[in-house]
Amino acid sequence: EVQLVESGGGLVQAGGSLRLACTASGFAFGTYAMGWFRQAPGKEREAVSCLNSAYNSEYVADSVKGRFTVSRDYVKNVMYLQMNNLKPEDTAVYYCAADGPTTGLCYNGMEYWGKGTPVTVSS
Numbered sequence: 301e302v303q304l305v306e307s308g309g310g311l312v313q314a315g316g317s318l319r320l321a322c323t324a325s326g327f328a329f330g331t332y333a334m335g336w337f338r339q340a341p342g343k344e345r346e347a348v349s350c351l352n353s354a355y356n357s358e359y360v361a362d363s364v365k366g367r368f369t370v371s372r373d374y375v376k377n378v379m380y381l382q383m384n385n386l387k388p389e390d391t392a393v394y395y396c397a398a399d400g401p402t403t404g405l406c407y408n409g410m411e412y413w414g415k416g417t418p419v420t421v422s423s
Contacts, residue, residue: 304327304396304411308311309417315382316421320381322396322414329377330354335411336370336381338392338419348394351405358382359406381394386421393418 308320320336334385335350349370350359360368369382379396394417 302364302398304398304412306394306396306414306417309394309419311387311420311422312399313390313422314386316386317382317384317408318386318419320394320396320417321391322381323370323381324379324396324398327398328401329372330374332398333357333402333405334372334379334396335359335406335410336379337397337408338390339395339416340389340392341384343392345395345408347406350397351379352400352402353404354401355405357405359361367387383419386419388421390421391419391421 303325322345331354336348338348339345351370367385372379374394396414397410398412
């Protein structure tokens with residue numbers, strides 16, 4: 301079965317850094333589009349950054365450009381989100397998602413989702 305398990309969330313001061321990890325199993329990791337989404341209290345879920353390495357496509361939300369970097373380890377089957385210069389508005393539950401094999405990239409209808417890991421950024 302497809303499984304996505306997030307880790308690495310926590311509490312951090314504004315300006316600090318965190319690295320989230322999504323450990324994947326049950327599918328051909330390199331053929332799937334995968335990405336990070338987040339949902340802040342009182343807000344709708346939004347895409348943060350996604351990567352479809354099979355089709356050389358990547359998405360990074362404008363709000364995190366220059367601060368967040370998504371990467372995938374194709375040996376360990378882990379996707380990371382390196383978050384630098386965190387801001388209070390980054391506070392949210394962060395979700396790992398996957399879909400594919402697909403030519404798509406980053407959308408709320410992705411088929412598989414993790415349970416999320418919370419990130420809280422203090423001011």
